[in-house]
Amino acid sequence: MTKKRGFTLVELMLAVLILAIMMSIVYGVVVSTVNAAKRVEEITAASEIGPAILTTIRADLEGAFLPKPEAEYFVATKSSGGGASRDRINFVTSVMAYGPENDVEEPRFHSVNEVGYQLIESKKEQGLAILYRREDLFIDNDPLKGGRLTELYDRVRSFSLRFLEGETWRGDWNSKTQKGLPKAVEVELKIVVMERDQPVEQTLKTTVTFPR
Numbered sequence: 001m002t003k004k005r006g007f008t009l010v011e012l013m014l015a016v017l018i019l020a021i022m023m024s025i026v027y028g029v030v031v032s033t034v035n036a037a038k039r040v041e042e043i044t045a046a047s048e049i050g051p052a053i054l055t056t057i058r059a060d061l062e063g064a065f066l067p068k069p070e071a072e073y074f075v076a077t078k079s080s081g082g083g084a085s086r087d088r089i090n091f092v093t094s095v096m097a098y099g100p101e102n103d104v105e106e107p108r109f110h111s112v113n114e115v116g117y118q119l120i121e122s123k124k125e126q127g128l129a130i131l132y133r134r135e136d137l138f139i140d141n142d143p144l145k146g147g148r149l150t151e152l153y154d155r156v157r158s159f160s161l162r163f164l165e166g167e168t169w170r171g172d173w174n175s176k177t178q179k180g181l182p183k184a185v186e187v188e189l190k191i192v193v194m195e196r197d198q199p200v201e202q203t204l205k206t207t208v209t210f211p212r
Contacts, residue, residue: 050191050204053131053152060115061185061208063093066175073143074175076161081119082127084158084190090116090134090144099137110137114147119159128192131156157190157201184209
């Protein structure tokens with residue numbers, strides 16, 4: 001009768017050691033893969049957030065119009081904070097929006113709306129601000145106020161606007177005072193994004209022209 005042989009303690013310890021080595025190698029590969037994917041995702045997000053915000057602002061401005069001539073339906077003011085520009089703008093646009101006009105009506109599409117952009121200082125990081133987009137469905141008695149604020153990005157260094165009047169650029173605009181829309185609007189946005197766990201400042205610019 002053949003006697004069955006079991007594993008010795010040394011053999012068991014050796015097997016456990018080999019398994020531990022293999023698991024550490026597999027863990028290292030998984031961690032490296034996850035970290036690489038995270039870095040790629042951060043770089044992608046960092047490269048896309050600025051252009052996405054600028055595209056939204058540009059689309060709103062391209063739809064800007066004056067329901068009544070020589071009235072305050074397009075107003076921008078210069079402001080500063082944290083050592084940088086904190087400009088503000090409010091206007092009427094033809095960009096489509098969806099929602100209830102008040103607490104009674106059912107949600108529906110609105111082809112004419114009030115829109116605005118403003119910065120509010122960040123309480124977390126000094127020198128940075130939060131960019132908000134204001135949207136008020138349709139047009140009420142005060143087209144420069146009211147509506148809902150939506151946060152677009154919370155690490156904005158500056159938001160600067162310039163307006164072309166004739167051949168001269170100016171820092172503010174009032175459609176009532178200037179009797180119409182400007183020939184063009186230049187938007188400069190400076191934001192801070194994280195790339196490889198390091199803060200990187202990006203500067204983005206766009207110019208929107210208006211037919212005269």
